Amino acid sequence: MVTLKHLAEQLNVSVSTVSKALNDSPEIGKDTIQRVKELAKHLNYQPNKMALSLKSNKTNTLGVIIPDVLNHFFAKALYAIEMEATKQGYNIITCVSNELLSKEENSLQLLSNGSVDGFIMSIAEETQKKNKTEHISRVLDRGLPMVLFDRVCDDLECDKVIIDDFGAAYEATKHLLNEGRKHIVLISDIEKLSVGKLRTNGYLKALQEDASYKQEPVVISVTKADDLEEVVDHLFDSNKNVDGILSVDNTSGVVALHKALKKGYSIPEKLSIIGFSDENVLVFTEPKLSTISQHTFDIGKASVKLMIDRLNQKSKTEHVTTTIKTKLVLRGTTK
Amino acid sequence: MVTLKHLAEQLNVSVSTVSKALNDSPEIGKDTIQRVKELAKHLNYQPNKMALSLKSNKTNTLGVIIPDVLNHFFAKALYAIEMEATKQGYNIITCVSNELLSKEENSLQLLSNGSVDGFIMSIAEETQKKNKTEHISRVLDRGLPMVLFDRVCDDLECDKVIIDDFGAAYEATKHLLNEGRKHIVLISDIEKLSVGKLRTNGYLKALQEDASYKQEPVVISVTKADDLEEVVDHLFDSNKNVDGILSVDNTSGVVALHKALKKGYSIPEKLSIIGFSDENVLVFTEPKLSTISQHTFDIGKASVKLMIDRLNQKSKTEHVTTTIKTKLVLRGTTK
DNA sequence: ATGAAAGCGCTAACAC
DNA sequence: GTGTTAGCGCTTTCAT
Numbered sequence: 001m002v003t004l005k006h007l008a009e010q011l012n013v014s015v016s017t018v019s020k021a022l023n024d025s026p027e028i029g030k031d032t033i034q035r036v037k038e039l040a041k042h043l044n045y046q047p048n049k050m051a052l053s054l055k056s057n058k059t060n061t062l063g064v065i066i067p068d069v070l071n072h073f074f075a076k077a078l079y080a081i082e083m084e085a086t087k088q089g090y091n092i093i094t095c096v097s098n099e100l101l102s103k104e105e106n107s108l109q110l111l112s113n114g115s116v117d118g119f120i121m122s123i124a125e126e127t128q129k130k131n132k133t134e135h136i137s138r139v140l141d142r143g144l145p146m147v148l149f150d151r152v153c154d155d156l157e158c159d160k161v162i163i164d165d166f167g168a169a170y171e172a173t174k175h176l177l178n179e180g181r182k183h184i185v186l187i188s189d190i191e192k193l194s195v196g197k198l199r200t201n202g203y204l205k206a207l208q209e210d211a212s213y214k215q216e217p218v219v220i221s222v223t224k225a226d227d228l229e230e231v232v233d234h235l236f237d238s239n240k241n242v243d244g245i246l247s248v249d250n251t252s253g254v255v256a257l258h259k260a261l262k263k264g265y266s267i268p269e270k271l272s273i274i275g276f277s278d279e280n281v282l283v284f285t286e287p288k289l290s291t292i293s294q295h296t297f298d299i300g301k302a303s304v305k306l307m308i309d310r311l312n313q314k315s316k317t318e319h320v321t322t323t324i325k326t327k328l329v330l331r332g333t334t335k
Numbered sequence: 336m337v338t339l340k341h342l343a344e345q346l347n348v349s350v351s352t353v354s355k356a357l358n359d360s361p362e363i364g365k366d367t368i369q370r371v372k373e374l375a376k377h378l379n380y381q382p383n384k385m386a387l388s389l390k391s392n393k394t395n396t397l398g399v400i401i402p403d404v405l406n407h408f409f410a411k412a413l414y415a416i417e418m419e420a421t422k423q424g425y426n427i428i429t430c431v432s433n434e435l436l437s438k439e440e441n442s443l444q445l446l447s448n449g450s451v452d453g454f455i456m457s458i459a460e461e462t463q464k465k466n467k468t469e470h471i472s473r474v475l476d477r478g479l480p481m482v483l484f485d486r487v488c489d490d491l492e493c494d495k496v497i498i499d500d501f502g503a504a505y506e507a508t509k510h511l512l513n514e515g516r517k518h519i520v521l522i523s524d525i526e527k528l529s530v531g532k533l534r535t536n537g538y539l540k541a542l543q544e545d546a547s548y549k550q551e552p553v554v555i556s557v558t559k560a561d562d563l564e565e566v567v568d569h570l571f572d573s574n575k576n577v578d579g580i581l582s583v584d585n586t587s588g589v590v591a592l593h594k595a596l597k598k599g600y601s602i603p604e605k606l607s608i609i610g611f612s613d614e615n616v617l618v619f620t621e622p623k624l625s626t627i628s629q630h631t632f633d634i635g636k637a638s639v640k641l642m643i644d645r646l647n648q649k650s651k652t653e654h655v656t657t658t659i660k661t662k663l664v665l666r667g668t669t670k
Numbered sequence: 671a672t673g674a675a676a677g678c679g680c681t682a683a684c685a686c
Numbered sequence: 687g688t689g690t691t692a693g694c695g696c697t698t699t700c701a702t
Contacts, residue, residue: 001449001477003695014673019697029671044473046448050394051695054385054678061428069414070615072405079404082431086442091450093396094429096417107421113381114336114679115426138379142336228618254619262621280405283563284589284619286597338679349689354681364687386679389694449695674701685690 002045010039022047053114061091062307063116065107067099067124067151072278073250073296074122077149080300081120088308090117099125105135112138117311118145120303123153129192145310149303151194159306160321161299165195168292168326169202172246172274175328177210179272179335181244184215185235187256189228189249191221199248199276218242228252232259247275253289254281257333273333287332298324337380345374357382388449396426397642398451400442402434402459402486407613408585408631409457412484415635416455423643425452434460440470447473452646453480455638458488464527480645484638486529494641495656496634500530503627503661504537507581507609510663512541514607514670516579518550520570522591524563524584526556534583534611563587567594582610588624589616592668608668622667633659 004022008015013032021028021036022045039045053059064081066074078094085092093116095107104124111119119139127133133153139146140158149161176184186203190196200219207217218239222231232255236242245260247253253275257267265271267287275281275291282288302322339357343350348367356363356371357380374380388394399416401409413429420427428451430442439459446454454474462468468488475481475493484496504521511519521538525531535554542552553574557566567590571577580595582588588610592602600606602622610616610626617623637657 001695005695015696016674016698017672019695020672023697027671032671048389048449048695050385050389050449051678052697054383054389054680054694055696055698057678059385069404069410069417070407075404075410078429079431082404082429083433086430086438091428091430091446093426094413094417095421095426096414098418103421111426114383114385251618258619258621281619283586284593284616286593336679340679350679351681351690352688354679355688358681360682362687367687383679386694387681389678389696390680390682392694672702674699676697676699678696680694681692683690683692686688 001048002040002043003048004045007036007039007043007045011035057114059115059117060089061093061116062304063095063107063111063119063121064092065095065097065104065119065121067097067122069096071250072280073150073294076278076296077122077300077303080297081304084301084304088304090304090308092120097124097127101126101130101132101135108135108139112142112144116144118147118307120147120149120307122149123151123194125193128153128194145307147303147307147310149299153194157319159310159319161302161306161324162321163195163294163299163324163326165198166202166205168276168294168328169199169246169248170206171202172292172328173203173206175330175334176244176246176272176274177206177213179244181272182213182215183218183239183242184244184246185218185220185239185242186246186248187220187222187232187235187252188247189222189224189226189252191219192223196248203246203248222252228255229259232256236260236263243271245271245273247273247277250275250277251281253277253291254285257285257289268333268335272335274328282331285333290331290334291329293327293329295324295326336383337375337378338383339380342371342374342378342380346370392449394450394452395424396428396451397639398430398442398446398454398456399427400430400432400439400454400456402432402457404431406585407615408485408629411613411631412457412635412638415632416639419636419639423639425639425643427455432459432462436461436465436467436470443470443474447477447479451479453482453642455482455484455642457484458486458529460528463488463529480642482638482642482645484634488529492654494645494654496638496641496659497656498530498629498634498659498661500533501537501540503611503629503663504534504581504583505541506537507627507663508538508541510665510669511579511581511607511609512545512548514579516607517548518574518577519579519581520553520555520574520577521581521583522555522557522567522570522587523582524557524559524561524587526554527558531583538581538583557587563590564594567591571595571598578606580606580608582608582612585610585612586616588612588626589620592620592624603668603670607670609663617666620668625666625669626664628662628664630659630661 004015008018021033097104146158152160342353356368432439481493487495
């Protein structure tokens with residue numbers, strides 16, 4: 001690795017002269033600057049990142065902790081975060097909590113030693129279930145900024161990026177109601193998560209507000225351990241006259257569509273389906289699934305922006321929560 | 336941030352004493368060690384990562400560059416890499432090349448300044464098409480080790496993790512032949528990639544070796560710009576008597592299955608389909624898609640192991656190529 | 671216009 | 687058993 005010292009020796013000047021020259025200091029003569037820069041380029045000199053960080057106490061690196069890369073939502077958020085961070089001159093260190101509290105604690109702990117300037121994170125399922133926040137507060141107390149996205153925690157004082165989960169589910173349910181649906185079932189594999197509960201509440205609220213809707217709400221909660229296909233099969237068996245399905249997670253909408261078609265439901269004539277899925281599943285559906293689009297890319301991007309803003313201001317300002325708009329995109333599975 | 340200096344001042348000893356005590360040096364008295372460790376724990380002391388790295392010239396961080404996080408194969412590889420790296424005490428800095436040569440060059444350049452101890456990477460599509468390798472050689476020349484996985488380049492002298500792409504496709508084609516299939520079509524959206532070419536060659540070889548197979552091979556190459564569903568529709572229109580489909584990429588097998596069912600093919604009686612897809616798509620298929628399992632998790636894990644081995648040995652040994660076994664998993668879309 | 675020296679936080683060879 | 691010192695690569699204040 002080429003260092004300032006090497007350049008200095010070769011040019012018979014001091015290290016500090018080289019440093020200043022490379023930083024275009026007005027103290028240094030034009031010709032010297034020229035000579036230094038030429039050699040630096042020629043030798044492909046790169047300022048050592050660690051030395052820079054040690055000196056400046058800034059790493060230009062963000063810690064990103066997501067619950068699951070195999071979940072397309074988080075993969076896309078990660079993608080957006082990486083894009084935007086790169087654009088802003090930041091690297092990202094990625095950790096996957098695997099929905100586990102212990103891994104989340106561990107990652108936070110390990111990266112809080114000057115490895116990163118701040119964290120962008122979405123809370124693990126286990127953490128939300130157990131409602132643990134000390135490991136996060138500890139980070140905050142150390143003065144490391146944190147942006148929470150999607151799965152947040154109201155008790156924590158930090159910047160957040162969310163969508164209007166309640167409103168999105170409410171609106172989707174309203175749409176089904178307006179289609180004249182009389183037996184709308186909600187299916188969710190995220191009932192234990194903050195976002196899942198909000199979405200369910202949106203669904204319940206919409207039904208409740210509709211005086212002409214007589215049916216009891218039906219919430220089908222699937223866990224990771226369950227066989228999703230079996231649960232969906234059972235849904236159709238035990239709700240013979242279902243005419244609307246709202247899936248508030250990534251995959252169950254697609255599965256419901258497949259199963260419904262197989263059972264001979266005519267879609268969307270007899271049955272409407274709306275999912276929370278990403279566009280990536282559309283290629284696997286026919287008719288195309290109507291979805292609530294979360295604008296995942298915007299969520300990731302906004303998280304980085306919030307973080308950079310926070311890092312760039314010395315004075316502690318109020319924490320902000322950005323809400324990304326969702327959009328109900330009607331396709332082939334709704335009227 | 337708590338430093339050795341803080342501890343030293345509070346305890347009225349020197350910084351080096353504190354350092355040695357925390358590292359259990361035999362030079363230091365038992366009681367001193369005790370006192371130091373207690374205070375360190377109490378103050379939640381964490382050794383500064385940057386100082387450590389600067390001193391030791393090791394970062395305990397790996398640079399991971401993948402072409403596309405939204406591709407489930409790479410997401411899973413990333414997951415495995417993160418898991419194994421964490422297990423071995425390494426962090427990973429993730430960059431997404433987005434299949435672009437320029438981003439790949441950029442990431443490599445930016446992280447070659449002492450940010451990472453080595454790189455684990457899979458080559459971008461554009462890079463493979465243009466057959467550029469200078470940016471990679473430059474990294475290698477600097478003495479930074481690199482492990483290439485999946486999409487490798489034969490000209491580069493470094494460790495590699497691959498699967499037997501040729502053999503896997505060959506074996507799958509053989510299976511279709513043994514089923515008595517007489518009109519087997521290959522579909523691929525990765526014809527431009529090293530792995531795609533190898534798989535196609537495996538298919539061609541198997542057909543060629545079978546004297547009783549009279550049909551000309553049919554290779555349908557899809558690009559990102561094409562509408563996959565349209566191409567698949569066209570496949571069935573222009574190959575009326577197709578009775579076997581080998582999809583060598585992630586998604587086209589699933590799409591082919593859906594389209595075939597819609598067109599009324601009885602599967603697997605009249606038509607067999609084998610995909611290279613990950614298990615994650617199975618929930619969307621009925622009957623379940625038969626696939627070539629790539630053991631993606633093992634690929635990621637092996638990459639990290641190779642890297643750590645390389646980092647742990649001073650002497651330059653021969654570069655090694657690890658081949659991960661694939662497995663043909665027969666499910667509902669084959670006889 | 672250039673250089674010497676200090677210091678970021680840490681380790682380790684070398685005193686005492 | 688503990689302290690002093692130098693040095694990792696860099697920036698920056700303060701001399702010259």
